[in-house]
Amino acid sequence: MDESEPLVRSEERRLNSHCRWSSQTMETKVVENFRRRLKYFFMNPCEKYEARGRKPWKLILQILKIAIITIQLVSFGLSNGMMVTFREENLMTFRHLFLKEQKDLQLGSYALYTKKNVYDHIYYIIHRYIHLRNLTVGNLAYERINGEYTPLLVCQEFYRNSSIYPGNETFDIDPQIEKGTWATHVNFSLDFKRLLSVNIYLTLKTINLQTVRHHELPDCYDFHVMIVFDNRAHSGKIKVDVENDVRIYECRDWNVEGTSGKIDYLLLLFDSVVILSCFTSLILCTRSIINGIQLQFVSCSEHCT
Structure with missing residues (x-):
């Protein structure tokens, strides 16, 4: 033993x-x-290819995605640029059509100094609006609602009560603001001591035809124009400006000769390729993240204990 x-x-x-x-x-x-x-x-895609001969599909997909998205952004930028240009040019057109003696003056530099000039300019705008179809070289038209044309409106804002005597250095004023509206066929008068502003509202319709040259369907535009006579400073200078708010929408009925709809199908196909490439890229990136998380758990379970 x-x-x-x-x-x-x-x-x-x-x-x-x-x-x-x-x-x-x-x-x-x-x-x-x-x-x-x-x-x-x-490893980067090139190193993985040298190590195992694996083709860098994710890198190729990312390059392809960057290229097609760049093309899409450029196309969208050009289309949006045409819309902005069309809106700015129409605003300049409204200035020349409705402002008397408008000669490409800078914004905010157009002003009136006498009562006669104010009345003349208001009636001038009304006259130009009534005869617009015979004046404009564009495709402007009046707005119609339920078969009736939308009228031009003249509105004023003024103090409820105002008694001003600069010579006696006295005044009596009620700062409550009131409004009044007139149609084009009604004569009106203005109390310049109480007057804050005169606003003229009109709505015009047009179609942006320049997009046809870029194989895009034209859009319809509604321009809500407001011509402002600003007397809030009561300095003897009434500033005049033109503002507009535009609504862009698809035309109700359209026909473009020589178009078979092929461009629309190609655009739809291109958009589908963009969506597919982005979705595939999302799947591959998610797969790579999951592999990294699994690799972290392998490290902790086999070597940290």
Whole structure:
């Protein structure tokens, strides 16, 4: 029994050392395998292609997506630029049509200084609006609601009561603001001592035909024009300006000769390619993130314990 004990202990030490060596070897292989996976995960597409011959599909997709989205943005920018230009040119047209003696003056520089000029300009605007079809070289038209033309409206804002005597250095004023509106056929008078502003409202319709040259369907425009006579300063100078608010919408009935709808189908196909490429890119990016998270869990479960 005593002679066999050293042999047993020697055998146990040999087995324990073999197990420790096997365990260390196994752990080294696991660490090396994890290191290779981690290194491959952070490789760029070219390095992955050199390492495993894997084609960089995600890189190719990203380049393709950037190209087609850039084309789409440029096309949208050109179309939007035409809309902005058309709106600005129509605003300048309204200035020349309705402002008397308008000669490309700077914004805010058009002003009146006498009562006669104010009345003359208001009646001038009314006259030009009535005879607009015989004056304009554009395709402007009046707005119609339920078969009736929308009238031009002249509105004024004024203090409820105002008695001002600069010579006696006295005044009596009620700052409550009241409003009055007249149609074009009604004579009216203005109390300039109480007057704050005169606003003339009119609505005109037109069609942006320049988009046809760029293979786009023309849009219809409603211009809500407001001509403002500003007397809020009561300085003897009434500023005159033209403002407009535009509504853009698809025309109700249209026909463009020589068009077969091929351009519309191509645009629809191009938009579908953009959507498909973005969706595929989203899937690939999500897959890459999931792989990274799984790699993190592998690291913690196998090496952090």
